[in-house]
Amino acid sequence: MNRTTEYPAPDCDKVLLVQAELDGELDAAQAAALEAHRATCPICQAAQTQLLRARALVRVEAYETTPDDVRARVMARLRQVAPEPAAAARGTARGRARGWAWLRGPGFGFGLGAACAAAVSLLVLLPGGSDLAEAVVAGHIRALQPGHLEDVASTDQHTVKPWFDGRINFAPPVKDFAAQGFPLKGGRLDYLDDRPVAALVYQRDKHIINLYVWPAAAATPHLAADRTIRGYNVVHWVADGMNFWAVSDVERNQLDDFAALWRMP
Amino acid sequence: MPPSSRDDTFERVVLPHLDAAYNLARWLMRDRESAEDVLQEAMVRALTYFASFKGVNPRAWLLQIVRNTAYGSLALHRGVETVPLAGESDEPIAAELVSADDNPELALLRSREARQVRELIAGLPVELRETLVLREFEEFSYKEIADATQTPIGTVMSRLWRARQLLAQAAAAEGLP
Numbered sequence: 001m002n003r004t005t006e007y008p009a010p011d012c013d014k015v016l017l018v019q020a021e022l023d024g025e026l027d028a029a030q031a032a033a034l035e036a037h038r039a040t041c042p043i044c045q046a047a048q049t050q051l052l053r054a055r056a057l058v059r060v061e062a063y064e065t066t067p068d069d070v071r072a073r074v075m076a077r078l079r080q081v082a083p084e085p086a087a088a089a090r091g092t093a094r095g096r097a098r099g100w101a102w103l104r105g106p107g108f109g110f111g112l113g114a115a116c117a118a119a120v121s122l123l124v125l126l127p128g129g130s131d132l133a134e135a136v137v138a139g140h141i142r143a144l145q146p147g148h149l150e151d152v153a154s155t156d157q158h159t160v161k162p163w164f165d166g167r168i169n170f171a172p173p174v175k176d177f178a179a180q181g182f183p184l185k186g187g188r189l190d191y192l193d194d195r196p197v198a199a200l201v202y203q204r205d206k207h208i209i210n211l212y213v214w215p216a217a218a219a220t221p222h223l224a225a226d227r228t229i230r231g232y233n234v235v236h237w238v239a240d241g242m243n244f245w246a247v248s249d250v251e252r253n254q255l256d257d258f259a260a261l262w263r264m265p
Numbered sequence: 266m267p268p269s270s271r272d273d274t275f276e277r278v279v280l281p282h283l284d285a286a287y288n289l290a291r292w293l294m295r296d297r298e299s300a301e302d303v304l305q306e307a308m309v310r311a312l313t314y315f316a317s318f319k320g321v322n323p324r325a326w327l328l329q330i331v332r333n334t335a336y337g338s339l340a341l342h343r344g345v346e347t348v349p350l351a352g353e354s355d356e357p358i359a360a361e362l363v364s365a366d367d368n369p370e371l372a373l374l375r376s377r378e379a380r381q382v383r384e385l386i387a388g389l390p391v392e393l394r395e396t397l398v399l400r401e402f403e404e405f406s407y408k409e410i411a412d413a414t415q416t417p418i419g420t421v422m423s424r425l426w427r428a429r430q431l432l433a434q435a436a437a438a439e440g441l442p
Contacts, residue, residue: 007426010426016423019425020422023400054428054429057385057433057436058397058402064291066304070287070304077305081312
């Protein structure tokens with residue numbers, strides 16, 4: 001090891017080894033050799049005493065955890081600066097890029113108070129979002145019961161979209177991603193967040209994806225934290241004034257791909 | 266859903282080390298406000314550069330960012346007194362220790378002692394302070410400290426020795442047990 005002496009060197013050149021032993025940096029053979037030396041070296045014995053004393057002193061000092069308000073402000077700042085997924089994905093692993101999603105979560109407008117509430121558990125999302133995510137999963141499971149999946153069974157978005165006319169007081173966007181491996185299967189009415197919502201049904205191989213759509217209270221577009229509840233993956237985002245909740249038992253990356261397709265302009 | 270597909274997010278990789286980042290910022294900066302500024306800036310940098318992080322030690326990586334940010338901030342405010350964490354005598358740290366102990370007298374003694382130690386550490390030159398903090402509070406290996414501070418291991422060892430020596434001497438001078 002290169003001894004750089006920007007401070008006065010210890011009086012015995014083994015002192016730093018005494019320290020290294022206390023810091024757990026020596027292997028057994030080195031420690032044994034040092035032990036033999038220390039038994040006859042008063043300088044190293046004194047050094048050991050001093051080092052133990054310094055260590056005991058420092059142990060008095062408690063480790064300070066980040067105060068909640070500081071944590072909340074950091075999280076808010078991170079959300080504010082989180083890059084667009086497209087930018088994040090450029091030249092990086094896709095899985096890593098997907099990791100930005102949680103940050104962009106509730107949007108900056110979500111604000112400090114809510115961020116404080118979320119500070120304890122970063123995965124808590126959206127005001128009431130946890131319950132809603134549960135409800136989304138429950139709705140998905142319910143829909144998988146025989147005969148419950150679609151009220152209108154059609155792979156044609158131009159059939160599915162008009163079907164909602166007159167059944168709900170908004171016009172949900174309907175897209176088909178058959179070419180990308182997520183064919184539209186149909187749609188139905190469902191009930192979430194104390195209101196009727198549009199449910200679009202997609203298929204991915206043998207798996208079903210339910211996409212719930214209804215008007216968002218806040219128009220701020222964002223992609224919220226995604227979650228896994230009882231084995232089902234959930235992704236939520238807001239775009240074009242609509243809430244979107246996608247839920248499925250497909251793998252997380254596939255569901256994220258599905259969400260990414262939807263979010264493409 | 267293989268859990269591995271979600272293992273490399275900023276949230277999972279970097280955020281668990283927020284406390285470590287906060288602590289280092291607290292130790293390097295002169296007050297809570299500038300420590301928080303450094304923490305914010307460092308976390309934003311970490312988020313920005315996370316895509317290119319290929320290492321296996323995110324904590325060391327994050328703390329290196331905190332350290333560089335802190336040094337940048339200290340350089341910006343050159344001439345400003347940078348040391349005294351000391352003087353923030355009514356720090357909640359004392360209250361924490363009090364509440365952790367059932368014996369009020371002993372607790373008071375300990376909290377006073379803790380404050381003294383904190384002031385002693387805060388009084389160390391910054392390069393000794395950071396080395397000591399990384400070793401004692403973050404339990405970094407010499408190699409990790411060398412990486413985080415971009416310093417040869419030999420220098421890490423001599424700084425650590427010097428820091429502990431100064432600390433033990435100062436404590437003896439102040440009559441700490």
